[in-house]
Amino acid sequence: MSYDDVRARLNLLAVLPSLEDVVRDDPEMRALVSAARLTIRFSVAGGPSISVRFAGGVCTVGPDHGPPPVAAGGPVAAGGPAGETGPAAAGAAGPGAAGGHGPTVRLVFTSASHLNRMFDGASQPIPLWGFNHLGFLKNEFTELSDRMAYYLTPSEELLEHPGYLAMNTLLTLNTAAFAVPVLLGHDPDCIPLRHGLTQGAVVIKVLPDGPAVSLVCGASGVIPVKGELPHPSALVLLRDLPTANAFLNGKLDMFAAAVTGDVQIWGQVNLIDSVALVLDRVPKYLTPAAEPAATA
């Protein structure tokens, strides 16, 4: 799978779910979308798709629950947490495909790089359905996604503000966790790690009061869950928000930090080792300096 394909999946399946956190934890953004009741479906032709739903001031990002898209040659198999759209599927689904979540705005990207350029702010999608909701897309949704990008693009100056530090850490933590199944499924360097993955749940938690994410590793893959699951097989405890932020942004020597107590690890350390190998690959795709040649 190409660099752009993997990155598109990460943008949809790992970055976009951060909208949930921004709407929940940023009062201004919550107010902004409080009246919205609609679903925005992002689809890459021949690639992944995901739905962003707004209802009652809550944003939910997840797989499509509408009828599966039908390609010219027959049904297209779903894969992973989000569906895979066949090359001929663009436009096959219509209004209301998302069931009870209100009308659907359907945004189609002609390719993975098309979607990635949108995430870079350099291109626009092709709206196929829901033209009457383009105003929401152009205004509220754009403002919301700009806010998410703001929280995910830290500077040293911004990180000095406790509120920003907390949001950046939360969003980075969740993005990293949701990137794990994507990379294990599609990154050439990570795919071989799937086979040796010990079964069990890894909880990564910022002390003393969170946030936390859980990665449930099983025979069928890894399922990321926001929050802390009980009875984990392995624990990664990060001393505080600044430590967690440094850890998540690759500024911490993990081995040294594990000894100094900045990062505490317990349980099936081999499971943590495997997850850490995958997490180490995230910046290859999701930092501004990432180069496509890195995966050539």
Place this chain on the structure above:
Amino acid sequence: MDTYSFAKSQELFARATKVIPCGIPGHFSPALLVPPTAYPFFAASGKGAHFTDVDGNDFIDYMCAYGPMVLGYDNKVVHDAAAKQRKLGDTLAAPAPVMVELAEKLTSMIAAADWAFFAKNGGDMTNYATMIARTATGRPLIVAIEGGYHGVAPWMQGAGHHGVIAGDVAGFVRIPWNDVEAFERVLAEHPGQVAGFIATPYHHPTFADSELPAEGYWQRIRELCDREGVVLIIDDVRCGFRLSLRGSADYFGFTPDLACYCKAIANGYPIAAIVGSEALKGAAAKVFYAGSYWYQAVPMAAGLACLAELERLDAPQRMQDYGRALTDGMKRLADKHGYELKVSGVTSMPYLRLTDDPSLMLHQRFCSECARRGAYFTSHHNWFMSCAHTQKDLDRTLAIVEDAFTALEKSPKGQGGN
């Protein structure tokens, strides 16, 4: 019972992190000691089965430098032999006669060993073994065991690890341990392509129980290798001379084509060896393989002395007896305190685990309580017995274990909620 503190270790580690990646890299990394705050990071000295850390804390050592310490630290017999050779010369412009003597010693000791070759680390030898197998057979593929450890070269670490590219592992197929049918499948899927089969004498992964070979496993693997012309390689680096002085393959009743040794050869002096059958001597000769210090004479002299001492002491039996007494005693104490302690592997290098908590967090707390009282137990790796462990060490260790179980009961729940 008093518990230790490690201020100087931690201070030295802080210095180390400024000038050494990870502070202490590799298998000695304190990151594997859970929690690191319960363990020493730097050793100041060693004597017998004990080492003293930089804070002056004394430990009964059950890791034995992860295997090399087999006769005890600061062993006079080995040191004297090394000192004698050092006076004559160590790294010279040509090998010293002791190289031939050591090869003769190994080939006389180890069953079916017709020749020997020396290097420094176990990974040097396992890598060489795969090259010999490919040379001898003209085939590309090596079959290894999932989770089997053979060193740190890219193919040994496996795909997905840092610094490893797909090409590094392209010539290797991993199959589960104790699965003869899986080996048969690989042979059927790659007819005439498998050069070698490499495995440890029994499976001793980290963070998991050790697994002995199923009845008839090795004999069946041997048959398949013979039938298909595959070179059977035993990685005896960790088990070597702790199961049998004739080699661990002999302990399990089969004969390999190549066997790799390292840890217990010279009681801490740096040397590794591969031994092989006459049929593979020509292939071994064709492979160019060398290192700057591989002809160092002092470790060879130390190896000769160490092997003689291992024979004199009937070392494998002695270490297995001590390990059995230790693990039986620990199991009794665990039972007394309401825990179940599982012991796996051969008792000269057992892996222990409190089964009450599959996450290992309880076991980690137990081992750390022992460590801070002076019994150097790790929770992720098999332990090692030595010929230097004494009855006094055993009694002291069991007293520590008893106190550690009591501490577990008294202490509040750990980080893992256990």
